Amino acid sequence: MKKYLAAFLFCTFYSVLVAQVCYNDSPCMNGGECIQYSPADNYTCNCTGTGYEGVNCTELIVTPTPTSAFSVISTPLVCTPPCNSGSLRLVNGSRSNEGRVEVCQNGTWGTVCDDSWDNTDAGVVCRQLGLGTSGTAYIRAHFGEGNGSIVLDDVACDGTEQFLVNCRHNSSHNCGHYEDAGVTCPACIDGSIRLAGGFNSLEGLVEICSGGAWGTVCDDRWDSTDAGVVCRQLGYASGTSIGRAYFGQGNGSIVMDNVDCTGSESHLSNCTHITDHNCCHSEDAGVRCARAVANCSMETIASSDRGTFEWPETMSDRTANIPCPNGPSGAIANRTCTNNGTWESPDIESCATTSVANGFRNI
Numbered sequence: 001m002k003k004y005l006a007a008f009l010f011c012t013f014y015s016v017l018v019a020q021v022c023y024n025d026s027p028c029m030n031g032g033e034c035i036q037y038s039p040a041d042n043y044t045c046n047c048t049g050t051g052y053e054g055v056n057c058t059e060l061i062v063t064p065t066p067t068s069a070f071s072v073i074s075t076p077l078v079c080t081p082p083c084n085s086g087s088l089r090l091v092n093g094s095r096s097n098e099g100r101v102e103v104c105q106n107g108t109w110g111t112v113c114d115d116s117w118d119n120t121d122a123g124v125v126c127r128q129l130g131l132g133t134s135g136t137a138y139i140r141a142h143f144g145e146g147n148g149s150i151v152l153d154d155v156a157c158d159g160t161e162q163f164l165v166n167c168r169h170n171s172s173h174n175c176g177h178y179e180d181a182g183v184t185c186p187a188c189i190d191g192s193i194r195l196a197g198g199f200n201s202l203e204g205l206v207e208i209c210s211g212g213a214w215g216t217v218c219d220d221r222w223d224s225t226d227a228g229v230v231c232r233q234l235g236y237a238s239g240t241s242i243g244r245a246y247f248g249q250g251n252g253s254i255v256m257d258n259v260d261c262t263g264s265e266s267h268l269s270n271c272t273h274i275t276d277h278n279c280c281h282s283e284d285a286g287v288r289c290a291r292a293v294a295n296c297s298m299e300t301i302a303s304s305d306r307g308t309f310e311w312p313e314t315m316s317d318r319t320a321n322i323p324c325p326n327g328p329s330g331a332i333a334n335r336t337c338t339n340n341g342t343w344e345s346p347d348i349e350s351c352a353t354t355s356v357a358n359g360f361r362n363i
């Protein structure tokens with residue numbers, strides 16, 4: 001207010017000097033300083049320090065870093081994301097994918113007025129937060145009233161904007177916090193998969209994201225080919241199928257039935273299936289995955305006292321004793337074949353003890 005008054009006085013003063021009619025109201029928004037020239041519509045706004053730019057200081061300077069632009073908080077507050085101009089957070093939702101929309105401006109968090117707030121605007125919020133591409137708009141402080149400034153009003157995104165503050169909007173508002181805007185973003189990205197209820201990360205109830213929510217798969221025709229697709233989608237090598245809600249029952253919809261993968265699909269959602277199911281959650285499908293286990297290659301080893309050896313005898317050996325590289329005659333080291341098919345380095349200390357074990361043959 002002070003700045004507006006100062007700008008007004010400045011402009012008035014200047015207009016007296018140059019005998020021009022000055023603006024009744026400074027055209028410079030957000031506290032920008034008006035510098036009036038002649039004629040009357042010749043002016044510049046000094047936006048320095050306002051956090052805004054543009055002819056009339058109306059364009060918020062967006063300086064989000066990738067992490068801040070994707071920061072999300074939920075209730076209870078787990079962490080406070082950095083407040084960089086233009087970054088967003090969702091506050092007071094029951095999950096991290098929903099809440100009152102708060103926008104960082106000039107180092108503090110403000111809210112968005114719900115005038116003309118719609119799903120297109122909500123979609124831009126979700127995309128900016130990395131939470132999918134669509135969103136559901138909420139009005140009338142559905143997620144409670146904020147207490148900061150109301151920084152955006154009349155938001156009218158066309159849906160292509162990367163940041164909410166890039167959407168057409170009005171920086172001055174006629175709102176109260178009872179009109180704070182909120183969103184619900186998809187809980188997950190369609191086609192993604194997670195395992196629930198297992199004893200470790202390799203097993204569990206198969207949950208697949210469909211329509212932005214987690215659902216389950218019916219175990220009709222569920223077999224290890226299907227389980228293999230699930231496990232490979234999750235980065236494992238293979239899997240076995242387990243049905244009858246062995247790992248517990250899901251809560252969401254049953255989104256796939258009669259799944260019939262060929263085994264070459266990259267995603268479970270790519271497998272032949274029907275969505276019109278006749279199942280109940282007691283038939284929820286599960287998997288038990290296995291990590292890739294590669295065999296270590298046979299090596300030919302030159303040893304001073306034994307000559308050349310081919311080692312070990314069988315490719316499937318996961319541990320084997322080998323002649324110590326620099327050990328005394330007959331000394332051996334115990335090496336292990338890791339799951340990625342490389343031999344773990346010999347335990348050099350065991351090279352001190354000498355007992356020639358099986359697993360060698362002269363060639």
Ligand SMILES: *[C@@H]1O[C@H](CO)[C@@H](O)[C@H](O)[C@H]1NC(C)=O
Nearest residue numbers: 026027028054055056057058
């Ligand atoms: C700046 O404000 C003036 C006066 O309100 C307006 O006529 C003009 O269109 C505005 N310019 C921009 C770029 O917003």
Ligand SMILES: *[C@@H]1O[C@H](CO)[C@@H](O)[C@H](O)[C@H]1NC(C)=O
Nearest residue numbers: 036037038039041042043044
């Ligand atoms: C506006 O005022 C500046 C400073 O006096 C002057 O250089 C410029 O030519 C003026 N522009 C117009 C369009 O009158």
Ligand SMILES: *[C@@H]1O[C@H](CO)[C@@H](O)[C@H](O)[C@H]1NC(C)=O
Nearest residue numbers: 033035044045046047048049
């Ligand atoms: C703009 O405002 C800043 C801060 O008030 C001031 O330091 C600067 O000199 C001003 N620039 C002009 C061109 O008036």
Ligand SMILES: *[C@@H]1O[C@H](CO)[C@@H](O)[C@H](O)[C@H]1NC(C)=O
Nearest residue numbers: 030031049050051052106107
């Ligand atoms: C931005 O914050 C600074 C310091 O917190 C304050 O002096 C300034 O008036 C604020 N500007 C706006 C436009 O809110």
Ligand SMILES: *[C@@H]1O[C@H](CO)[C@@H](O)[C@H](O)[C@H]1NC(C)=O
Nearest residue numbers: 091092093142143144145146
């Ligand atoms: C959170 O939202 C509920 C309504 O869902 C509201 O009653 C409560 O005051 C809100 N709390 C905060 C801190 O915004």
Ligand SMILES: *[C@@H]1O[C@H](CO)[C@@H](O)[C@H](O)[C@H]1NC(C)=O
Nearest residue numbers: 077091092144145146147148
């Ligand atoms: C605004 O609300 C937050 C929690 O939602 C609280 O930490 C903060 O102190 C409140 N600020 C004011 C000025 O009431």
Ligand SMILES: *[C@@H]1O[C@H](CO)[C@@H](O)[C@H](O)[C@H]1NC(C)=O
Nearest residue numbers: 153154170171172173174175
């Ligand atoms: C911006 O909002 C103010 C206050 O509600 C209103 O007077 C003005 O007409 C609005 N401007 C635009 C461009 O919608």
Ligand SMILES: *[C@@H]1O[C@H](CO)[C@@H](O)[C@H](O)[C@H]1NC(C)=O
Nearest residue numbers: 190191192266267268269270
């Ligand atoms: C497989 O499913 C994923 C995730 O749903 C999808 O992105 C991809 O386009 C599908 N590929 C084919 C060939 O249908």
Ligand SMILES: *[C@@H]1O[C@H](CO)[C@@H](O)[C@H](O)[C@H]1NC(C)=O
Nearest residue numbers: 196197205207248249250251
């Ligand atoms: C289903 O919901 C219950 C209660 O909300 C929860 O304890 C359980 O973990 C959920 N199951 C799954 C698979 O998400």
Ligand SMILES: *[C@@H]1O[C@H](CO)[C@@H](O)[C@H](O)[C@H]1NC(C)=O
Nearest residue numbers: 293294295296314315316317
């Ligand atoms: C490893 O060797 C065993 C025994 O020779 C064989 O059955 C298995 O298929 C091999 N695994 C790989 C990944 O080549």
Ligand SMILES: *[C@@H]1O[C@H](CO)[C@@H](O)[C@H](O)[C@H]1NC(C)=O
Nearest residue numbers: 319320321334335336357359
């Ligand atoms: C090698 O060491 C492992 C454990 O360190 C042991 O289980 C294995 O029996 C040893 N193998 C040989 C051939 O000595």
Ligand SMILES: *[C@@H]1O[C@H](CO)[C@@H](O)[C@H](O)[C@H]1NC(C)=O
Nearest residue numbers: 337338339340341342343344
């Ligand atoms: C193979 O696994 C071992 C131990 O797990 C690891 O040290 C090594 O870097 C891995 N090698 C490759 C090529 O991934």
